[in-house]
Amino acid sequence: MTTRRDFLELSAKLAALGIVMSRSAPASAAAGDHGMTYGVQMFEVRKQAETDLAGAFQSIKDAGFDNVELYPIAYHQPAAQLKKMLGDAGLTSVSGHFDYTGRDRSVEYAHDLGLKYLVCPMLPQNQWSSLEGFRQAAAYFSQWAEATHKAGMQFVFHNHDYEFKPIDGSNGWTILMNNTDPSLVKLEFDLFWLTTAGQNPAEMLRRYANRAVLVHLKDRTANAPVSYVPDAAATSYCTELGKGTIDWPALLLQAYQQGIRYAFLDQDDTKIPVDESMKQSRAYLTTISV
Numbered sequence: 319m320t321t322r323r324d325f326l327e328l329s330a331k332l333a334a335l336g337i338v339m340s341r342s343a344p345a346s347a348a349a350g351d352h353g354m355t356y357g358v359q360m361f362e363v364r365k366q367a368e369t370d371l372a373g374a375f376q377s378i379k380d381a382g383f384d385n386v387e388l389y390p391i392a393y394h395q396p397a398a399q400l401k402k403m404l405g406d407a408g409l410t411s412v413s414g415h416f417d418y419t420g421r422d423r424s425v426e427y428a429h430d431l432g433l434k435y436l437v438c439p440m441l442p443q444n445q446w447s448s449l450e451g452f453r454q455a456a457a458y459f460s461q462w463a464e465a466t467h468k469a470g471m472q473f474v475f476h477n478h479d480y481e482f483k484p485i486d487g488s489n490g491w492t493i494l495m496n497n498t499d500p501s502l503v504k505l506e507f508d509l510f511w512l513t514t515a516g517q518n519p520a521e522m523l524r525r526y527a528n529r530a531v532l533v534h535l536k537d538r539t540a541n542a543p544v545s546y547v548p549d550a551a552a553t554s555y556c557t558e559l560g561k562g563t564i565d566w567p568a569l570l571l572q573a574y575q576q577g578i579r580y581a582f583l584d585q586d587d588t589k590i591p592v593d594e595s596m597k598q599s600r601a602y603l604t605t606i607s608v
Contacts, residue, residue, distance in 0.1 A: 354574050354608045356600070357385030359415070359534065359584035360392065363592060367391050375407035381596035387582045388414035388431070397430035412580060413506075413532060415439040415476065418455075421462050429469045435532060435580075436466050437474040437506050440548075441490075446480045452490035456497035463502035474531060476506040479515035483546035500528050508534035508584065509569060514552055516544040519569055527576045533569075535599070536585040537562030553586040558595055560602035570608045 358378045360367060367374035371392055378386050386409050392400055393416075404411055413435040416424035419442070428436045438459070445451030463473035481491040494503075507530050509519045523530055539562050542555035559566060570581065588595040 354570060354578075355385055355580050356383060356535075356603055357387055357411075357580065357582045358383050358596060359387040359582045360389045361415070362583065362585055362588075362596065364389070364391055366592070372403055372407065375403060375409055377593050378596065379407050379409055381593060382600040383583070383596070384409060385580070385582075386411050387437075387580075387584075388433075390415065390417050390420070393427060397427055401431060413437055413474070413582070418442055418458075421458070425462075425465050425469050425471075428466075428471060433471060435472050435474050435504075435506075437476050437532070438462070439476040440478060446483070446490065447485070449485055449488060449490070449493050452481075452493035453497060455490075456494050459494070459498050459503050463499070467502055472504050472531060473502060474504045474506045476534065477508055478511045478548040479546050479552065480548060482515035482517060495526075503529070504531045505529040506532035506534060508536075509564060510534070510536040510538050510556065510584075511548065513538055513564060514542065514545050514555070519564070520572060523569070523572055523576060530573070530576065530578060531580075533573050533578055533581045534584040535559060535566070535581055536583065537564050537566075537599075539563070550587070556585050556587050558585070558588075558590075558602070559583070559599040560605075561598075566602075567606050567608075570606055574608045 358381070360374060360378070363374040363377055366377060367389075368391065375386065386404065388400075388411050411431065412433060414428055414431065414433050415437045416428065418438055418440065424436060441451070441455050445455055459473070459475065466473040475494070477491070481494065482489050505526055507519065507522060507526075511534075512519045512522055537557045537559050539555045539557050545552040573581065583596060583599050585595060585599070590598075
């Protein structure tokens with residue numbers, strides 16, 4: 319239960335972000351819906367999904383989540399069968415990640431799944447080191463996004479940290495943003511990776527409010543260094559929500575106030591069993607009023 323002290327502390331943080339919070343009308347009530355929908359990006363359960371996809375879905379449900387963001391590991395079967403598996407587990411899905419190299423099939427398959435968001439999670443590594451590589455990606459995204467839009471969905475790009483590495487006085491992120499249409503290429507902000515790259519998540523949410531439609535959640539341990547490489551060293555600083563340094567109450571409320579309605583747990587690595595990790599993060603989310 320939120321105490322008066324909790325409310326005042328959170329209100330002060332949000333005031334600094336230019337967001338007003340009403341004690342009498344919570345953000346979810348004011349918007350006329352049920353607040354933020356939390357789900358799990360199934361990359362978190364990838365090891366189980368490799369051999370037991372139905373069991374992986376059930377693990378997500380058992381951890382207290384009703385929504386899953388799909389991943390290519392699940393796309394080896396017809397869309398109708400995958401939808402049935404989700405329904406059997408009591409899950410729904412509005413978003414799915416699709417590989418950069420699988421563009422041509424992705425739009426049709428995502429449409430058949432009934433998704434709202436088609437997400438590209440990463441560029442090929444050979445395009446990370448030059449601005450030209452990001453320019454090529456921007457052109458590729460523009461074509462992909464146009465096809466996605468025509469199919470009635472939104473195209474979304476998910477960040478890591480490599481996009482922010484300084485290159486020739488600029489960086490890949492700037493190239494992607496300056497060379498794509500904000501009305502077509504939307505963003506799924508991974509708040510852990512933004513922080514890892516030395517970015518301010520609140521500032522980035524605010525700056526790209528016209529693009530940000532989804533967020534990814536995983537906490538970050540204290541004293542983690544800035545990194546521009548999404549490798550095992552960087553993911554070793556992942557931890558369960560509420561155990562690290564990221565200000566989730568303020569960021570999630572800010573995201574909600576900006577119109578974002580879906581937030582997906584996506585802890586790349588866990589030091590405890592994945593099922594228990596998901597349950598701990600879900601329990602933490604119940605303490606946040608969004």
